[in-house]
Amino acid sequence: MDTILAKRLLDSDTDYKFGRLKAAKASVLQKISDAAQSGCSSLPLLDLGIGESDLPADPAIVEVLLKEAGKKENRAYTDNGLCCFQEAACRYLNNVFHVEGLDPARHIIHGIGSKSILSLLPLCLIDQGDILLMPVPGYPVLATHVQYLGGTVYPLPLIKENDYLPDFDQIPLAVCKKAKILYLNYPSNPTGASATPVFFKKAIEFAKRHHIVIVHDAAYAAITYQQEALLSFLSVPGAMEVGVEIHSLSKAFSMTGWRLAFLAGNESIIKAFGLVKGNSDSGQFAAIQKAGSYALLHPDITIRIRQRFEQRMLLLVTALKTAGFPAAMPKAGYYCYVPAPTGACNTGCSDTSCHAVPAGCCTFSSAKSVAACLLETLHISVIPWDDAGAYLRFSVTWENDSRTDVEIMEDFTVRLLSLHLTFS
Numbered sequence: 001m002d003t004i005l006a007k008r009l010l011d012s013d014t015d016y017k018f019g020r021l022k023a024a025k026a027s028v029l030q031k032i033s034d035a036a037q038s039g040c041s042s043l044p045l046l047d048l049g050i051g052e053s054d055l056p057a058d059p060a061i062v063e064v065l066l067k068e069a070g071k072k073e074n075r076a077y078t079d080n081g082l083c084c085f086q087e088a089a090c091r092y093l094n095n096v097f098h099v100e101g102l103d104p105a106r107h108i109i110h111g112i113g114s115k116s117i118l119s120l121l122p123l124c125l126i127d128q129g130d131i132l133l134m135p136v137p138g139y140p141v142l143a144t145h146v147q148y149l150g151g152t153v154y155p156l157p158l159i160k161e162n163d164y165l166p167d168f169d170q171i172p173l174a175v176c177k178k179a180k181i182l183y184l185n186y187p188s189n190p191t192g193a194s195a196t197p198v199f200f201k202k203a204i205e206f207a208k209r210h211h212i213v214i215v216h217d218a219a220y221a222a223i224t225y226q227q228e229a230l231l232s233f234l235s236v237p238g239a240m241e242v243g244v245e246i247h248s249l250s251k252a253f254s255m256t257g258w259r260l261a262f263l264a265g266n267e268s269i270i271k272a273f274g275l276v277k278g279n280s281d282s283g284q285f286a287a288i289q290k291a292g293s294y295a296l297l298h299p300d301i302t303i304r305i306r307q308r309f310e311q312r313m314l315l316l317v318t319a320l321k322t323a324g325f326p327a328a329m330p331k332a333g334y335y336c337y338v339p340a341p342t343g344a345c346n347t348g349c350s351d352t353s354c355h356a357v358p359a360g361c362c363t364f365s366s367a368k369s370v371a372a373c374l375l376e377t378l379h380i381s382v383i384p385w386d387d388a389g390a391y392l393r394f395s396v397t398w399e400n401d402s403r404t405d406v407e408i409m410e411d412f413t414v415r416l417l418s419l420h421l422t423f424s
Helices: 017-037 059-069 083-097 114-125 141-148 173-178 197-210 267-278 286-296 300-322 367-378 405-418
Strands: 108-111 131-136 152-157 179-184 213-217 243-248 261-265 335-339 343-346 360-363 383-385 391-395
Touching: 017 367, 059 286, 083 108, 083 243, 083 261, 083 286, 108 114, 108 267, 114 141, 114 179, 114 213, 114 243, 114 261, 114 267, 131 141, 131 173, 141 152, 141 179, 173 179, 179 197, 197 213, 243 267, 261 267, 300 335, 300 405, 367 383, 367 391, 367 405
Parallel strands: 131 152, 131 179, 179 213, 213 243
Antiparallel strands: 108 261, 243 261, 335 391, 343 360, 383 391
């Protein structure tokens, strides 16, 4: 039956990165369950991998959903969105990020999550042969859909020496001439780096010079630490002329499964997105948009979420340092991005019946091999990145079982220390 599939799928081996990792985690969970049924003890899974907030949405947001869900006026398709949500998004950008001059009707449109927005934007902008300038490591969805449409991806490595910011001066002129989109994502997934107004100004000048559209994925913009200033790309002069910005309620308001986000910025791009979206979906459920409107008008909810994750991040960074990782407190986001170890040298493990760490020493060829080792031997799930050096991404969105965050991180530390990790 493969012969009936679209050629773009037959030619591609880029299945969704996080889907593969979820499958690997599910396999380990099954092994843990099988061990329990046979009476054998096993380490529980510590999931520091995919960044899905374990915190529930604020009760006041849930209450709005419950109130609105059964109303007759909320049953219909919402198509390109409710005016009340667009207005709330406009006020949110102004009150929280000091973005001025937005018209809710012309500059904002909702989407069924930021992933959906990223998958539809290439239909607005990409023709055969166009180039996407894509920082790596980074969230892969936009790049995948650009390639589906016959576009190509030019990688912009994010390295520590450049504060995990892309270096526009290293892009060949021939690439710039064919580039159509520059994707940016700050605070960054996975590096945790933040941008600055100076960097955004440079990006805007670059985009104007080469007639490129900037798509800024601001999913983590509201989750900052240690008094790091909140920053929107759209607050920088000239941004509205060249680009759009995506904001997600998943991160800022712990509404992950609710699937609600919005796109803001350049009027022509918003209009084009509305045309494509109108032919792709019928809008998010009105009751969810109304609950989202409440959330956007109560940004104090995010402050409590931010405080919880900052406490966890401090614990995580301490644990990683104890195990030998050169970890530092990130400025924002869910993730601590650290160089992967190059080897492990365990001198022996007293319990070899169920979850032994292999005796002897080994070397790792990639971050992917480290992540596989941590999952199989220690039941620790993390995300590997080998795009710009070998790095691991640890998330602070772990689920609490019956233990406190401190107890979970103590367990995490003990497990890592058992491997006697080495770093080059």
